[in-house]
Amino acid sequence: MNGPQVLIVMGSDSDVAIMEEAAKVLDEFGVAWEMRVASAHRSPKKAAALASGAAGRGVKAIIAGAGMAAHLAGVIAADTVLPVIAVPIPGGALNGVDALYAMVQMPGGIPVATMAIGKAGAKNAGLLSVQIIALGDSALTAKLQEYKQTMADEVEAKDRALQERLGNS
Amino acid sequence: MNGPQVLIVMGSDSDVAIMEEAAKVLDEFGVAWEMRVASAHRSPKKAAALASGAAGRGVKAIIAGAGMAAHLAGVIAADTVLPVIAVPIPGGALNGVDALYAMVQMPGGIPVATMAIGKAGAKNAGLLSVQIIALGDSALTAKLQEYKQTMADEVEAKDRALQERLGNS
Amino acid sequence: MNGPQVLIVMGSDSDVAIMEEAAKVLDEFGVAWEMRVASAHRSPKKAAALASGAAGRGVKAIIAGAGMAAHLAGVIAADTVLPVIAVPIPGGALNGVDALYAMVQMPGGIPVATMAIGKAGAKNAGLLSVQIIALGDSALTAKLQEYKQTMADEVEAKDRALQERLGNS
Amino acid sequence: MNGPQVLIVMGSDSDVAIMEEAAKVLDEFGVAWEMRVASAHRSPKKAAALASGAAGRGVKAIIAGAGMAAHLAGVIAADTVLPVIAVPIPGGALNGVDALYAMVQMPGGIPVATMAIGKAGAKNAGLLSVQIIALGDSALTAKLQEYKQTMADEVEAKDRALQERLGNS
Amino acid sequence: MNGPQVLIVMGSDSDVAIMEEAAKVLDEFGVAWEMRVASAHRSPKKAAALASGAAGRGVKAIIAGAGMAAHLAGVIAADTVLPVIAVPIPGGALNGVDALYAMVQMPGGIPVATMAIGKAGAKNAGLLSVQIIALGDSALTAKLQEYKQTMADEVEAKDRALQERLGNS
Amino acid sequence: MNGPQVLIVMGSDSDVAIMEEAAKVLDEFGVAWEMRVASAHRSPKKAAALASGAAGRGVKAIIAGAGMAAHLAGVIAADTVLPVIAVPIPGGALNGVDALYAMVQMPGGIPVATMAIGKAGAKNAGLLSVQIIALGDSALTAKLQEYKQTMADEVEAKDRALQERLGNS
Amino acid sequence: MNGPQVLIVMGSDSDVAIMEEAAKVLDEFGVAWEMRVASAHRSPKKAAALASGAAGRGVKAIIAGAGMAAHLAGVIAADTVLPVIAVPIPGGALNGVDALYAMVQMPGGIPVATMAIGKAGAKNAGLLSVQIIALGDSALTAKLQEYKQTMADEVEAKDRALQERLGNS
Amino acid sequence: MNGPQVLIVMGSDSDVAIMEEAAKVLDEFGVAWEMRVASAHRSPKKAAALASGAAGRGVKAIIAGAGMAAHLAGVIAADTVLPVIAVPIPGGALNGVDALYAMVQMPGGIPVATMAIGKAGAKNAGLLSVQIIALGDSALTAKLQEYKQTMADEVEAKDRALQERLGNS
DSSP: OOSOSEEEEESSGGGHHHHHHHHHHHHHTTOOEEEEEOOTTTSHHHHHHHHHHHGGGTOOEEEEEEESSOOHHHHHHTTOSSOEEEEEEOOTTTTTHHHHHHHHTOOTTSOOEEOOSSHHHHHHHHHHHHHHHHTTOHHHHHHHHHHHHHHHHHHHHHHHHHHHHTTOO | OOSOSEEEEESSGGGHHHHHHHHHHHHHTTOOEEEEEOOTTTSHHHHHHHHHHHGGGTOOEEEEEEESSOOHHHHHHHTOSSOEEEEEEOOTTTTTHHHHHHHHTOOTTSOOEEOOSSHHHHHHHHHHHHHHHHTTOHHHHHHHHHHHHHHHHHHHHHHHHHHHHTTOO | OOSOSEEEEESSGGGHHHHHHHHHHHHHTTOOEEEEEOOTTTSHHHHHHHHHHHGGGTOOEEEEEEESSOOHHHHHHTTOSSOEEEEEEOOTTTTTHHHHHHHHTOOTTSOOEEOOSSHHHHHHHHHHHHHHHHTTOHHHHHHHHHHHHHHHHHHHHHHHHHHHHTTOO | OOSOSEEEEESSGGGHHHHHHHHHHHHHTTOOEEEEEOOTTTSHHHHHHHHHHHGGGTOOEEEEEEESSOOHHHHHHTTOSSOEEEEEEOOTTTTTHHHHHHHHTOOTTSOOEEOOSSHHHHHHHHHHHHHHHHTTOHHHHHHHHHHHHHHHHHHHHHHHHHHHHTTOO | OOSOSEEEEESSGGGHHHHHHHHHHHHHTTOOEEEEEOOTTTSHHHHHHHHHHHGGGTOOEEEEEEESSOOHHHHHHTTOSSOEEEEEEOOTTTTTHHHHHHHHTOOTTSOOEEOOSSHHHHHHHHHHHHHHHHTTOHHHHHHHHHHHHHHHHHHHHHHHHHHHHTTOO | OOSOSEEEEESSGGGHHHHHHHHHHHHHTTOOEEEEEOOTTTSHHHHHHHHHHHGGGTOOEEEEEEESSOOHHHHHHTTOSSOEEEEEEOOTTTTTHHHHHHHHTOOTTSOOEEOOSSHHHHHHHHHHHHHHHHTTOHHHHHHHHHHHHHHHHHHHHHHHHHHHHTTOO | OOSOSEEEEESSGGGHHHHHHHHHHHHHTTOOEEEEEOOTTTSHHHHHHHHHHHGGGTOOEEEEEEESSOOHHHHHHTTOSSOEEEEEEOOTTTTTHHHHHHHHTOOTTSOOEEOOSSHHHHHHHHHHHHHHHHTTOHHHHHHHHHHHHHHHHHHHHHHHHHHHHTTOO | OOSOSEEEEESSGGGHHHHHHHHHHHHHTTOOEEEEEOOTTTSHHHHHHHHHHHGGGTOOEEEEEEESSOOHHHHHHTTOSSOEEEEEEOOTTTTTHHHHHHHHTOOTTSOOEEOOSSHHHHHHHHHHHHHHHHTTOHHHHHHHHHHHHHHHHHHHHHHHHHHHHTTOO
16 A cells, blocks of 8 residues: 555644654654644544544554644544554643643543653654554564664764763773 | 523533532523533544534533543534533542643633533533523523622621631620 | 623733733624723722623623732632633743632632633633623624634645645645 | 730631631630631622721731632732731642642732641641731740740650650660 | 463552453453563563563563553563553552653653553553554454444443433433 | 841842842831841751841841752741741742742641742742731831732723723723 | 661651651661651751761661651751651642652752652662662672562562463463 | 772763763762763663673762653662662653652662752762762761861851842941
């Protein structure tokens, strides 16, 4: 199938700067994605349609980013049986704690896989999508193992650079 | 019109013990109400249908009670232009702070009139409905003024009882 | 009646930048408003007088914005049976959580319809006022439905713009 | 003067169990007190009258206890230049954090001397009143110094009892 | 493959009462699971071994439940490229907020799919596992769709029961 | 007596910018003050000496400002029977919530009159000191009443200015 | 030296039930301890004397447990250069968050090694004392390594018991 | 022994600006230190190896700094019986409260000595290390006593400077 495997939805186009962290990770792994703006409150029918139509188009996971009383992930999860991954967007007076609680505290029956508030969460949403898709794609699993090794190598390199800076080399 | 003027919706029938505080107030004022169970996540179509059909049936205000990641009020507000009043239901590990944030922190465009967590909030949701309906019903306005006076009288009575108990009478 | 239908009160003139979001919405809907400065603590008599006199002047809803230990909405609600809508103003070390709790956690008997902290809350306070007034004004109801449709259209337009930016058009 | 020197006001007679801790301390020091029920929201005129009339009756300090969106202390402070001491009452879903924030975060111009949530706070409200009155009463100052010594002696006695229990005597 | 498809790990056997909610859901869907006790702090080698060996045994998703400074999910995620799902266990003075923050706020690179605190979270962890496995198993997808329909039917039944209780049938 | 009537102590000279709000108010009322740096942790003997010696020098109230784990007010209150007023200083990662809790939650026996976090709190600490001293100084009481009137007048003036700006004059 | 190596101080004898968890661990390791009651506020001189005299009596670490505005650990740390370990005691309306912030947020210059709120924290305070003393006592180091192994063995045993219960043995 | 006595580990090289406060203190006291980058999640084997190898190289205390879901200190404590000191790094949407809870709320059996969030905490981590090492080094104890005296002198100097600025000299 040539369509997107991951659907990234966000409540407002002002969230792109955070949500594109997910897209970058997906690009690194060669996983096709689609990014859409839809609001649980201002365009509920569109959000529901994106959710209910995703599986039929070959989408394997949906990432939803929203801020404040962030209902988008829950509303999407209500209309699909695909895994839904939530990214709380920081901002506003409560700086994302509201979005975190509104996403992670889902009642039993409708899971939403919640990530950290902000860019780290968006990046991890991309990675979790890859981990899910990799269950049926051994090449992707190998790439994930390389990615893990690269992270360890980067820590190692940063440690060596620090030792040099401290004159311990 | 003989139908209900206030629609009380709750996410689970376990919320009745709290939400009936709203119904009791409405009964005191002789305002007809309807109480329904509908979930933003488990029965989203039903929630949306209740919301979009309410105005046509003569409903003037919708009260929504829900706990945890409480999306019900927001989801209803997305599908109606009637005033929507939210009651955060306590319970779970965060005891209603999650529901409060998920209700009160609505983004611009979709107002949700949020009350206190729990029974006090449910009672006030009933009263706010009456205040709204009273704008077009001067008899109801008079009853609200009496209600206010009764509250002041009750405080007075409690104060006198306390003075007697303390031997100051 | 030609007087204001919505009374906007704020505890300090430094809150105008936030509270004018409510006025802008009312202007959009052609609803007359009045904006006043009155403090629950520094000018309690004035606040009480504004509250108790509002209904007689044709006011249908009162919006109160205040920060920190924000008593203004509660103090106004104590002296009127009109619907009172609260906007917690951010700022100070607790950035509006104090104002939110001081507004939303009203005890039973005195409802205060609380909105989100800050500008989103002020905008929604304006909209809720319109929804309340629209119950007795079908032209206003029609405008609210158009407003909802416009919001959905704007989401659609932002989504299309994003698709073009991403080269998916 | 034979009238009360300290006026204890509470928002509801259900707060007596906590607020009587203040009265007990005042009894220990022989300071006359008066305990009243008055609500900032349900009987605002009574609360204001108690506040504005207190100084004329010889009251030196006012203690106000309230829960949830606890406006009582602030509303009283608005109508008196006497020192006002606040006791946040625990209870409800937020268990007194709401009352604490609604009391301690007073804006500049209207001080409210806030104590701990609950019984410890009520006891300390009594003690602070005594400290204030003692500034003009050297016998009371001497009693406060004895009280301090007694507290230190009690700690000493508890420590000795613990040593005996542990077999170190 | 006949081995477990979902590995449920918990930091202490006192967490079984919560984590068995995940197992119950998996049983409902006929997905084989294994439940193990391993601690990130008291038996770190065992936790790492369970994590690194899981994929080789055919496990598709790992659910980790822990309380307080809940490192278990993160420590497991460090040693596998399988999806890791976290359930914050309530308890202790902070009642699970500590566990929630210690699980959901993972830095970029190591995703942990965090659920609600407590039983609702454990149940949803089971469901998310099923959703993930269902991507490669269309029979399971059909069962998930039935499960969703059953939830909606149960809400409907509860609503009807409420109507009967209220005498509206 | 010619010495200071109010002793203002702060944990660090970086707190002067906030604590001078208290001094400004005292200057306005013609109440003599002394401002000292002393730390509960870095110079405990000095803090204790300032506390225990204050009453003998004619001090009537002690204001203590500190940040983070703010023990200064409590440590001073342990060594005096004068009223002690606490000002939580904002700053650090918790921005003063830590200082607020460390000041307001005093156990029974040692009252600390806690004000709002930051400048509003420092200003109110000055005012509370004046209110306390005014109990024995009727000229000061008159000034406090004028101050209250001036605040009300300023609100009135701001309201008029706003009306002019809005074109309602 | 035959005197105690660890001094356990608590603000009130009601804290014994929690603080004895530290004593139990010290007994397990054969480290002598002394347990005392002293209050930072009610008996400040005693607290200071215990702190300043500890090193001279051979004490190697001081454990301080206190609740609410928990100043005890900081006040002790001000008067000793021994390591001071803090245990926040739960209770009161904030259930130990106040004590945690009042202990852990110490300003630079006066370290306080803070543990978890409650019994887990008290137990770990005992263990940290042993770890500190073990730096100069290799037999104790060996015991700590055994203790760690025993913990791992216990997790293993609990896991086996769970497998048997689940019928996997 | 010539190797480092204190091992400072941090999860990311971006934490150096904070963690070098610990190193500066150690330099002041002439205690040798080593600073390393290792991540609990991205390089778990390296973190474990640093922990388990430290005692053998003569390290007496390990300081671990990390942000967000900060598992580093706990993961290190799992693999050593040396005292482990934790510094929560501020940053991200929760600004270090997440790191604080993830560090301080360690379950019984694995102590982590937690410091304040940020630079004050890092400085105190250095000082606590010195206090621990000083138990076996009387020269270091003497330096700690001088350090304490210097802090008191600096407070004194700041107080004198303030008096001069205020014209009280």
